[in-house]
Amino acid sequence: MxxxxxxxxxxxxxxxxxxxxxxxxxxxxxxxxxxxxxxxxxxxxxxxxxxxxxxxxxxxxxxxxxxxxxxxxxxxxxxxxxxxxxxxxxxxxxxxxxxxxxxxxxAAIGELVFGHRAHDFVYITWSTGIGGGVVSGGRVAWGATGQAGEVGHMVLDPDGPPCRCGKRGCLEAIAAGVGIARAARERLGERLSAREVVDRARRGDAGALAIVDEACRAMSQGIAILWEVLEPELIVLGGGLTGSWDFLGPKVLAAAHGLARTPVRVELTPLGxxxxxxxxxxxxxxxxxxxxxx
Ligand SMILES: [Zn+2]
The missing domain is CATH 3.30.420.40 (ATPase, nucleotide binding domain)
Known part of the structure; x- marks a missing residue:
């Protein structure tokens, strides 16, 4: 075979x-x-x-x-x-x-089978866009047509920035690479990748730091909502922006802990x-x- x-x-x-x-x-x-x-x-x-x-x-x-x-x-x-x-x-x-x-x-299936092997978790890709997958009781939650887990399109601010999906203020529009890059264009007047914005924030640039802090706050809101609704064992993150987790993680976790009633457990996928x-x-x-x- x-x-x-x-x-x-x-x-x-x-x-x-x-x-x-x-x-x-x-x-x-x-x-x-x-x-x-x-x-x-x-x-x-x-x-x-x-x-x-x-x-x-x-x-x-x-x-x-x-x-x-x-x-x-x-x-x-x-x-x-x-x-x-x-x-x-x-x-x-x-x-x-x-x-x-x-x-x-x-990716959530990869995490289920080869990663932390938890039975109740949400996998979130934090990258150019934001996607997700929900595993409950060891089974993938597919939804009615297989589109379940689109955590990137949870609306966190109906008056927020436009999203690629046509709505406004989706988690993706604020926190994903596309959102961070757009904020840099509009507010710093520069064409920068999300990675470049994060690197500037790391060096203490106030404008970049404000954009990154907003992205991390939005991600923490999304995580806290999923935590309360689904009661997972953990939230697993993967995707390009988690390469800067040493800088972004403490911001996300501090805010998420303040928004959920019980301590939120967030881990990076061991599968990279x-x-x-x-x-x-x-x-x-x-x-x-x-x-x-x-
Ligand atoms: Zn959207």
């Missing part, structure tokens, strides 16, 4: 890996393009590990999707993937079952950048039975 292939499509980078028993045996990472590049990468990792075909393929993508049909729906962030029937195309190419899910939900890839590879085992075709 061969292992599975995980495909983690990110807004900027795509990761593809051949995975067996929780180990990534071969991997490729490249700037996100279309499905042709993903097929090439799958062929490359299979050749490297000597598999004739994968046991199954799991794909995580940061896009609205029809999970039953395995199709990505209109997504401005991933122009090459609009309308792509992912499960049909990859299934035809590799003659194996293929499953498609939201990338942050896939691989959480999404490992989760995509484990998706075939966790995909909801009723949405499996054939």
């Amino acid at each position: 061969e292992g599975t292939v995980g495909v983690d499509i990110g807004g900027t980078r795509t990761r593809v890996g051949a995975v067996a028993r929780g180990r990534i045996l071969a991997r490729r990472a490249f700037p996100t393009q279309g499905i042709a590049e993903v097929k090439d990468a799958i062929r490359a990792v299979m050749a490297e590990v000597g598999w004739a075909r994968p046991g199954a393929i799991g794909v995580g993508a940061p896009a609205p999707m029809d999970m039953r049909g395995g199709k990505i729906l209109g997504c401005p962030n991933l122009p090459h993937w609009n309308g792509v029937e992912v499960t049909r195309e990859l299934g035809d190419a590799f003659a194996c079952p293929v499953y498609l899910a939201n990338d942050a939900t896939s 950048d691989d959480v999404g890839l490992l989760g995509a590879a484990a998706l075939p085992d966790h995909f909801p039975e009723e949405w499996r075709s054939g």
Whole structure:
């Protein structure tokens, strides 16, 4: 029995890996393009590990999707993937079952299977955008159509900055990389990456520090809401901005502790950048039975 292939499509980078028993045996990472590049990468990792075909393929993508049909729906962030029937195309190419899910939900599966292995937790990706996945009683909470866990679009301030989703004041619009960069453009008059804003704040720049403090406060509000509503054992964070956790973490935790009634436990995923890839590879085992075709 061969292992599975995980495909983690990110807004900027795509990761593809051949995975067996929780180990990534071969991997490729490249700037996100279309499905042709993903097929090439799958062929490359299979050749490297000597598999004739994968046991199954799991794909995580940061896009609205029809999970039953395995199709990505209109997504401005991933122009090459609009309308792509992912499960049909990859299934035809590799003659194996293929499953498609939201990338942050896939990452939550990675955390469930290979991370802290808690049974009740919320996984939050804190990166260019903010996504999430909820695990309750050891099972993924998929929601009615598989879109559960969109913690980035909790509205924290209805009069706040515009969000990519069309609303205002979403957690993502305030705290994610896109929100931090926009605040820097509007308030500091400079085009800076979120990382650059955080680095300036670290050096004591007052304008940058105010933006970062607002982002951390919004993240702490989001965490406190999830903590009270779901009573998880812990909240697990991953994503690019957690690379600055030594600076951001104390701000987030201090505020979150003040907003929740019981001590909030927040941990970084021990899987680092691989959480999404490992989760995509484990998706075939966790995909909801009723949405499996054939
Ligand atoms: Zn939003």
